[in-house]
Amino acid sequence: MWLHASCLLEFNIPVDTPFLLMLRPRSGRQQWIGREQYVMLPSVRAVEFTDPFGNLCQRLVAPAGPFSIKTSVDVECADASDTAPGSPFVEVQNLPEETLPFLLPSRFCESDRFTQMVAALVKGRSSGYDQCAAIVDYISQTLQYTPGSGQQCKSACEVNESSQVVCRDMAHLGIACCRALSIPARMVVGYLETLEPMDLHAWFEAFVGGRWYTFDPTQKNLQGGRVAVAYGRDAADVAIYTQFGEPVTLTRMDISVKRMSVPLY
Structure with a gap:
């Protein structure tokens, strides 16, 4: 099946602030990315790299004032996760x-x-x-x-x-x-x-x-489709955003996940 998932983050930034983001899922054995969108307002330069766990990470400096990030993705995935009772321990x-x-x-x-x-x-x-x-x-x-x-x-x-x-x-x-x-x-x-x-x-x-x-x-x-965005040893490795310096205020966060018909693009 196909899912359309989106994430909207809105911040109030006191001073120019470095961010590390982890908001882009990647294609793999359990999911295929058909289309994605990544928009920042105001637009800033971002640099992407892959961390030791294979996650797609984005570095940027957010300017002072209102700042928003909107991502969306169309993903093909299973409608339920696999189970395997009796599957053996690997030495x-x-x-x-x-x-x-x-x-x-x-x-x-x-x-x-x-x-x-x-x-x-x-x-x-x-x-x-x-x-x-x-x-x-x-x-x-x-x-x-x-x-x-x-x-x-x-x-x-x-x-x-x-x-x-x-x-x-x-x-x-x-x-x-x-x-x-x-x-x-x-x-x-x-x-x-x-x-x-x-x-x-x-x-x-x-x-x-x-x-x-x-x-x-x-x-x-x-049951239900899952879209993996980030993997890590624990929560310290998989924060969707990390900011450095003076604290910033997250003023809004909206998440949406909906089934969609097979895309024609």
Whole structure:
């Protein structure tokens, strides 16, 4: 199917301010970019590069005053994410090199502190996908998903002691638990067609059975098209915008995701 996704960010900039943006999804195994638009008002020079995780990043200096960024994209993707119960654990010595950074503890995913808890949590489950599914069940049954409830980024340890959390928090806990089992896990930020209320969304992927699979503790199933915008070890790697210097005010943020007919262009 095809999705049309858009993101509008409006800022009030006190002084000329450097920005690092991560707003362009790329084509890959799970999605194909048919058309995209990227408009900044006022128009400024931007330089694009690819970060160590393969994300498309844009550098620019926003001028003082009102500043807006509008992106939109037409994407061909599946109408549901793949599942693979029983898919096996991949031994560390057999993992592809590109997955290895996603085995280690990171700023918001202290996987070295979850070894004992996770061992008890997945007891009796087959190594691999089924263990990841048990982790997702634990998170969704233990924590209350409350969109908009937290602006402060929490680490997995903090999340595990919380009650109300957002999607980013749940992803952090899932990632930390998977890595504690030597299963590579990474954070994904992007669009989810069925999300209510609509916003940018975060979930995680785990590498089992020789490929990455989607896991999302905020959803009862994996129905609905997803558009991945950025991948990273945790939220520190996948911020859609980072500004440097004096604080700026985000005055408006609008996200839209809609199904569309097959484009004719």
